[in-house]
Amino acid sequence: MEYWMMIGCIFGLYALLAISLNMVAGEMGLMSLCHAAFFGMGAYTAALLVTKLGISPWLSSLLSPFFVAAMAAMLAIPLSRINGDFFAIATFGLALVFFSVILHWTSLTGGAFGMVVDLAPHGTGLARNPSKILLLPICFIVLGFSLITRRWRRSPLGRVLNTIREDQTLAGSLGKRVGTQRLISFTVSASIAGLAGVIYLWIVGIVDPSGFGVMDSVMLLAMVIVGGAGSNRGSIAGAAIVVIIPELLRSVGLTGQAAANLRQIIFGILLYLVLLYRPKGLLGRLHVGVEQRT
Amino acid sequence: MEVLEASHLTKLFGRLEAIKDVSFKVGRGEILGIIGPNGAGKTTLLNVLAGYLRCDAGRVFFSGTDISKVRPDQIARLGFIRTFQRPRFVGELTALENLMTVPIDQKGESWLWSLRKGTWQDFENSLKKQCDQLLEELGLAKKANEKCRNLSFGEIKLLNLGFCLLSDAPLVALDEPVAGMAPHMRPIAARILLEKHPGRSYLIIEHDMDFLRKVADRVLFISQGNLLVEGPPDDVLCSRTVLEAFLGSEESDGQEYRVKY
Numbered sequence: 001m002e003y004w005m006m007i008g009c010i011f012g013l014y015a016l017l018a019i020s021l022n023m024v025a026g027e028m029g030l031m032s033l034c035h036a037a038f039f040g041m042g043a044y045t046a047a048l049l050v051t052k053l054g055i056s057p058w059l060s061s062l063l064s065p066f067f068v069a070a071m072a073a074m075l076a077i078p079l080s081r082i083n084g085d086f087f088a089i090a091t092f093g094l095a096l097v098f099f100s101v102i103l104h105w106t107s108l109t110g111g112a113f114g115m116v117v118d119l120a121p122h123g124t125g126l127a128r129n130p131s132k133i134l135l136l137p138i139c140f141i142v143l144g145f146s147l148i149t150r151r152w153r154r155s156p157l158g159r160v161l162n163t164i165r166e167d168q169t170l171a172g173s174l175g176k177r178v179g180t181q182r183l184i185s186f187t188v189s190a191s192i193a194g195l196a197g198v199i200y201l202w203i204v205g206i207v208d209p210s211g212f213g214v215m216d217s218v219m220l221l222a223m224v225i226v227g228g229a230g231s232n233r234g235s236i237a238g239a240a241i242v243v244i245i246p247e248l249l250r251s252v253g254l255t256g257q258a259a260a261n262l263r264q265i266i267f268g269i270l271l272y273l274v275l276l277y278r279p280k281g282l283l284g285r286l287h288v289g290v291e292q293r294t
Numbered sequence: 295m296e297v298l299e300a301s302h303l304t305k306l307f308g309r310l311e312a313i314k315d316v317s318f319k320v321g322r323g324e325i326l327g328i329i330g331p332n333g334a335g336k337t338t339l340l341n342v343l344a345g346y347l348r349c350d351a352g353r354v355f356f357s358g359t360d361i362s363k364v365r366p367d368q369i370a371r372l373g374f375i376r377t378f379q380r381p382r383f384v385g386e387l388t389a390l391e392n393l394m395t396v397p398i399d400q401k402g403e404s405w406l407w408s409l410r411k412g413t414w415q416d417f418e419n420s421l422k423k424q425c426d427q428l429l430e431e432l433g434l435a436k437k438a439n440e441k442c443r444n445l446s447f448g449e450i451k452l453l454n455l456g457f458c459l460l461s462d463a464p465l466v467a468l469d470e471p472v473a474g475m476a477p478h479m480r481p482i483a484a485r486i487l488l489e490k491h492p493g494r495s496y497l498i499i500e501h502d503m504d505f506l507r508k509v510a511d512r513v514l515f516i517s518q519g520n521l522l523v524e525g526p527p528d529d530v531l532c533s534r535t536v537l538e539a540f541l542g543s544e545e546s547d548g549q550e551y552r553v554k555y
Contacts, residue, residue: 148409151408151409151411152408152409155402155403155408155411155414156394156395156400156401156403156414156418157402157403157404157405157408158408159384159387159391159394160395160403162384162386162387163387163395166385166386167382167383167384169366169378169382170378170382170383170384171367172365172367172370173366173367173370173376173377173378174395174396174398174457175368175371175375175398176367176395176403177367178367184405188405
């Protein structure tokens with residue numbers, strides 16, 4: 001039972017990451033390859049605030065997404081004029097930088113071994129079995145952000161974002177603030193990923209660089225593509241597939257490194273098939289990534 | 295006071311002078327046509343005026359403000375909007391939704407207010423009515439809920455005209471508004487252009503001379519980046535320079551395209 005609760009929590013985290021990435025990759029058509037970096041930034045920031053500055057875990061958890069938002073807003077400024085493939089390349093670079101920093105700045109981050117951070121007070125239920133207690137809050141958070149992003153999508157704001165996605169020149173010619181909207185969208189998306197990072201830290205109690213690399217960002221993007229861009233159901237479906245595949249492998253007796261590798265292969269094939277036969281994804285409304293009309 | 299004033303504009307592409315020392319004014323409520331052969335610099339001129347290209351010399355004033363170094367979206371917010379030669383649209387949205395995107399700074403476009411539907415619902419409903427009516431006038435009522443990617447070129451052209459009609463900008467620049475439009479749609483465009491927003495100024499680049507004769511108060515003739523002739527449409531269209539440089543001879547005045555307005 002505990003095991004399934006853990007799976008549920010992980011699924012919730014992936015769903016949250018996919019929903020937030022969809023804001024950039026789906027709604028704005030910008031192929032971001034640094035989403036896992038914001039996820040990691042959220043976890044590391046919370047961990048460092050607790051261990052290095054001695055701030056209380058609750059306050060750290062609250063501050064961390066805002067720190068991620070501030071970093072994302074700063075990065076969004078140089079990114080705001082880049083489109084298409086160039087955006088993917090630029091964010092790929094950012095993901096590499098982030099991964100290098102957490103891997104090699106050993107005195108701060110603990111390097112490849114990471115840091116053990118006990119957020120919950122000792123002896124409480126939260127420390128003994130975090131997934132049991134956190135499962136419900138995670139569900140509420142996922143549901144909450146689904147509703148919020150859906151409302152954005154179906155409001156006049158959604159129309160503007162759609163216009164920017166398809167034709168920034170048109171959006172500009174109508175007096176829409178293209179750069180500002182892209183900045184806000186990127187920032188909000190990153191801070192939700194940061195929040196997911198904080199929750200991850202609460203569940204796992206340890207942060208290390210694995211899970212926050214470029215390949216993890218690619219995996220998140222693949223989730224949005226397979227599930228379907230421009231829809232929360234699609235994003236959640238993508239997350240479900242990523243969580244279910246290892247469980248299916250386990251049920252046929254495959255575990256460990258072999259299963260991890262096989263998981264990537266299976267997901268790769270799935271991605272290929274989706275792009276070939278269903279370019280909008282399983283439940284999607286939009287293509288991921290668009291070429292701006294010139 | 296003039297709505298738009300271009301003074302000594304020059305635009306270079308490398309060593310090519312696309313626009314050479316062009317100066318003109320657009321008065322309040324005036325409809326100014328711009329004609330010239332292909333490659334004369336008409337669209338370049340418009341791009342410079344609306345902020346899409348930075349001019350190498352000269353200034354552009356909009357209602358007295360220097361806009362020669364202002365971004366296109368800010369110029370649009372000041373009240374000078376434009377259409378494009380190749381019409382632009384959002385294929386994923388319906389014709390109605392495309393139109394409803396036009397009004398600037400709608401409350402529901404804010405990230406916070408959009409979450410509270412009550413604050414923008416009323417405006418949204420009245421905007422929808424207004425857009426439905428406009429689509430009706432444009433003859434696009436049947437296509438209102440059709441995704442724009444399924445519309446014909448001419449319909450998209452009309453829709454782009456609709457963008458301008460919905461906006462309350464005091465100056466609108468149209469880049470070949472009726473080019474590629476089916477002949478029977480052109481009179482619709484002309485009529486709507488003249489009837490809506492009587493006090494508004496227009497800058498119209500167009501090859502359809504009959505269209506310009508019908509709507510324009512004054513016409514500029516541009517050739518190889520130079521402003522050569524300026525005056526009332528009939529005078530300019532009949533001037534020797536224009537006939538020689540642009541039309542070749544009087545006979546080739548596009549008889550087959552002539553449309554009755």
